[in-house]
Amino acid sequence: MPEIAAHARSIPSSGIRRVFELAQDVEGAILLNVGEPVLPVAGHVLAAGARAWEADVTHYTANGGIAPLREAVAAKLARENGLRVEPERVWVTAGGMQALHQAMALTLDAGQEVLVPDPGYANFAMTARHVGAVPVPYALRAERGFRPDVADLEAVTTARTRVLVVNSPSNPLGTVLGEEDLRALLAFAARHDLWVISDEVYERFTYGVPHVSTAALDDDGRVLSVFSFSKTYALTGARVGWLVAPAGWGEVLRSAQEAVVSCVNAPAQLAALAALEGEQDVVERAREFYRGNVAAACALLEGAGVAHQRPDGAFYLWVDVSHASGGDVAAWTERFLRERRVAVAPGSAFGARGEGWVRVCAAGGRAELLEGLSRLPVP
Template identity: 40%
Template sequence: MKGNRDPAAAYDESEWMHKEYAVMPKVSKRAAEALYPSVREMFELAAGVPDAVSFAIGEPGFDTPQPVIDAAYRAASLDDTHYTPNRGAVALREAWCEHRNAADGTDYDPDTDVIVTAGGMEAVYLAMLATLDPGDDILIPDPGYANYFGQVRLVGANVVPVPLDAGHGFRMQAADVEAAVTPRTRAILLNSPSNPTGAVIDAEQLDLIAEVCERHDLWVISDEVYRSFVYDPSVECLSIAAVPGMRRRTVVVDSFSKTFAMTGWRIGAAFGPKPIIDRMTVMQEDIVSCVPGALQQGAVAALEGSNEILDEMTSVYRANRDMVVAAVADMPLVSCATPDGAFYVLVDVRDTGMDDHAFAVDLLHRAKVVVTPASGFGGRGRGYVRLSYVGTPEATAEGLRRMRAYLEDYSSATSSR
């Protein structure tokens, strides 16, 4: 029955003719045009495949550290269950600014230059609302995190893709940024390390991108939620806010989700100049009002605690990355570049003759392995699938074994036709 239809499926206007909904008004244009991310689509498809090994969701394979849980529990037990300031709890703002200032040599003031948000995605959304008017253009990496595209649509702005080339390891190039700027461009979104590519923008290109932003008077929204996960000593992941002159035009987005295995806590933040953080704070009241106080106290404990879980995650993810890259190199018909960081790798499947969506669905049903079609991350992702390597080493090895067997069988079958 249509009344039980998946609410996240593509909008079908004919559904409103069904007798249950005939007396209801139509949904808004923005709601009708909203798309379900491909990662979620594959997650739902995999739910019907028992014993599937998933490389789909970027969900750390670790539990939140117990001291963090204990701190939140204590705070809730002591009645920290009421509204908090729109900007966030003072203790968390102070601890987080201290942490970022020490890492980047910045001078964020916890009273004026930071707002605690309901996850990094709300920080990105607030930053877009504060920098873009309807009809403005924003430069978005392509391939890039799928939710960016949806958020731009909700704001009423236009996505202008900045192509990320496999020949450069999917690292953003300043020349491509310059070429993408339009007369209506007001902002650029950076994501380094990147989801879905794992690429880190190198220091030279970051300086050149900063020059482009200065020349065209652009805001920068710098999504840095994966900065803790960079695996090779030769790779340096810098914040564009630390480039001389850029702090005044940059909103940095950070989050506890990946770094401390706290995806369900929804603790994020935006750091930037006081005028824009002030406006984001006003809009925070209109959207979620504030972030739960007890959860913020847990976040303080995460910042003030040991780096044991981060060190353990980094060690496991580095080993998983190396395992994935080596395994893919030994598979027929596919290839990949070595990612610098985050916990994703893009695998080129074009030589299979299938598009990325067909490949992902076939791999799921035939090998019980879940990957994400990268066309959901932008036009430049077509022909690639994303693997998230956050699982246990055992699950990662098993998934790769299945994927290799599938490709060997597929290669043999197609070559004999």
């Protein structure tokens, strides 16, 4: 029999999913490992999707999405992100993950290299492998507050490098890159003539610092921006996101979208439109809920003397358990789940530099979050 393609076999498995699956068999487990908001979807968003199904709005849409949604996204980007783009540059995708996949598929040929943050979202490396490219980690160091250093990027850049991935607010670290950081990264990308893929899925959740969109600082048209409705509106299962592409990419994106999903399902697009055009107080309440969870969690960890990265954005805590994990945090998280009934994501799932750390999701109930954290071993 023929073999599975080599690039498909090279896709790494998800250490986050491994813990998630194991936790299903642990009765009473506290689940702090997956980025799933506990807050309900707003009623007007659910109603818009339900009306679409009931009215049989179930036919194909344009490859790039329905015009009202693309227009609403473009208006939102101008209003909130300082990014003025024509609606034709907005491509509605099946979640942020498909936007990321399209961005990599359109900028990377087989064997070319993409710089991905380490620690960083595991799916960056997985997606790169899926399109036949080679993910190359660049260091995010604790002593720098997990902010990128251009010197570290220069050290791993080769003649095969084609793309730089930037993630702010960061999953799993919660770091938020400011204008100075982003301008330095754009200057680096310009020196090496790289595309930049900017993952801004957690843009609406920052705490005391502004979110800056990379593309708003881009004068060269080298940035592709990835966004999602999943976290902002608790629509993780609806699978609606969007990609902001450089000008003039319409024809190639039309073909690429047709080849992958044709279009995103119409009721989900209408629900997303209602989310974007409706009252945004639900987002403000969510941000304050997560801010409160983060503050309470950090206070508990500080009181226990457990080292951690206090996040400026997203809704994760990056916690140092190296005093207990014995150099294999993936195995330790499995033992911790069995013995203490708490599921956390091993830091090694986010790159080699995540060894000794765990990611804790703070988007659930506060009582469970604090109870789970109280079971962590103290130094």
